[in-house]
Amino acid sequence: MRKEVLLERLVDFLGLSRTIIRHEIQVHQLQMLLAIAARPGMIAKEIRERLDITGGMLTRNAKALGTYYTKDEDGNEQKHGLGLLYFKPGKFNMKANEYYVTEKGEEVVNEFLQKLGDFVDHVKNSKHLTDLKGG
Numbered sequence: 001m002r003k004e005v006l007l008e009r010l011v012d013f014l015g016l017s018r019t020i021i022r023h024e025i026q027v028h029q030l031q032m033l034l035a036i037a038a039r040p041g042m043i044a045k046e047i048r049e050r051l052d053i054t055g056g057m058l059t060r061n062a063k064a065l066g067t068y069y070t071k072d073e074d075g076n077e078q079k080h081g082l083g084l085l086y087f088k089p090g091k092f093n094m095k096a097n098e099y100y101v102t103e104k105g106e107e108v109v110n111e112f113l114q115k116l117g118d119f120v121d122h123v124k125n126s127k128h129l130t131d132l133k134g135g
Contacts, residue, residue: 009119009122010119025064025065025082026061026064028051028053028057028061029061029064029065030112031051032047032051032053032058032061032062032065033065033084033085033101033105033108033109034109034112035047035050035051036085036099036100036101037101037105037106037109040099040100040101041098041099041100042098042099043090043093043096043097043098043099044058044096044097044099045096047099062085062087062099063080063081064081064082065081065082065084065085065105066081066082066083066084066085066086066087067079067080067081067082067083067086068080068081082104083102083104083105084101084102084104084105084108085099085100085101085102085105086099086100086102087099087100088100
């Protein structure tokens with residue numbers, strides 16, 4: 001496989017953050033979702049340390065990946081967020097929320113892992129590693 005073809009496949013793979021989820025999601029949000037799926041029940045401090053992000057970034061990502069409600073001018077509830085994760089008070093520390101992936105979030109994670117596996121298989125099946133150098 002030529003370098004150009006492999007790079008095109010990599011571009012397609014990286015585009016999964018938009019296509020497989022059928023929503024708009026940022027790469028750093030996908031990273032957070034995958035981290036929580038790998039270790040359900042992580043608290044905010046663990047997530048911040050694992051991903052090397054600030055508390056504000058964690059809050060924004062959790063809000064975008066989760067579900068929250070606001071009221072419009074007429075008092076009607078408006079649902080926001082992707083509904084891919086949720087949090088609840090910790091078992092041992094009620095002030096430390098534990099983060100979990102929803103069923104919908106698990107579907108997204110599984111689909112991403114399938115696409116990742118397909119990409120890895122495709123790379124492994126290329127004739128030679130020298131193909132990566134454009135040979």
